[in-house]
Amino acid sequence: MGEDGLRHQLLDAAGRILDESGIEAVTIRETARQCGVSHGAPRRHFPSRAVLLGHLAKRVAGELAEEFDATDGDPLRLAEVYVAFAARRPHAFDLLLRHDLLEASGADLRSTTLPLVARWRDAWCARHPADSGTDALVRLTAVHGIASLVSHRAHEVVGLEPGELLGRVLRSGNFSEGM
Amino acid sequence: MGEDGLRHQLLDAAGRILDESGIEAVTIRETARQCGVSHGAPRRHFPSRAVLLGHLAKRVAGELAEEFDATDGDPLRLAEVYVAFAARRPHAFDLLLRHDLLEASGADLRSTTLPLVARWRDAWCARHPADSGTDALVRLTAVHGIASLVSHRAHEVVGLEPGELLGRVLRSGNFSEGM
């Protein structure tokens, strides 16, 4: 099963802790505890907490990419999956954005998030051939803003349902053409 | 000078540490050290680190509100100020969004951020009387998304300048009218 043994097991435990208790709770010692090993054991696989969180973030990004794979490439579906992910796994979503934690981890965050951005742009441009890509990115920032609000359960502040917001963002006219 | 004495001084020091070294570095002990008092002294004014960060967040929100005051109410100017704040003081901007930290602090974050949202909506609707407010909020999420990317210096990922993004978001047609 766990072909690599402890390393995989540690990431599993860390992911569980992340979703259940948040980033702060993802601790080298607690992760080790849940795997039944000593507090020093994780160091052989992840030399620091930052590196552990970096690998955890990469795994989270991979899981989000898998959810993207399960769609048919429709931009609206991709956006819905993105926002739903932020709502369902807020701590994991947070981790993806914690550049302050991850830049010091050696795990280049851009190399994990760029493919996700590119996937969105490709999906959008495939359905909107007139767009050179800039409009897609403007929409991306709006979708990301919605997801960010939703993950913090702050969408109630603006008083609109996420689905409603998404629909408006994605169905309105081209941003490049002005008013 | 410091009419309230230590309490004010502690918040000043915490703000300085925040901007220079990030949220993690805002520590009760370090704050006390920079004020030349013992590590237990801050407890008389802030019974826990969460409370200290909560008050710090409220102060940051107040400073952002002051920058809003300095504009003439033009939505584009407000948005520029918002994004510029995120770019200039990324750690302070981060703190405003860390509901995980602040919800446990007793300082209700919504009561500090809601006025900022309301101010944006009012400014937008004053210039766009046809909007009932929903379009303003859709734009707000887009502006917030841009600010979020900029504060993490991730706008390079999408390959557009923040000013360019803002212009497209704010000058495009009404979101409510569909394509």
Next chain:
DNA sequence: GACTAGGGTAGACGGCGTCTACAACGGAGG
């Protein structure tokens, strides 16, 4: 003058990340 409350000091506790020394194992080469 004694009493009291507020605010700063100092020490302790446990948890954390990190470092280091050490033990157990397992395969490579003699």
Next chain:
DNA sequence: CCTCCGTTGTAGACGCCGTCTACCCTAGTC
């Protein structure tokens, strides 16, 4: 077979952190 050595987990230490507690000192009050 035995030896050597790299890998991996263990155990203890260090310093930092938040938090709790006991103490002290000062001001103000009766």
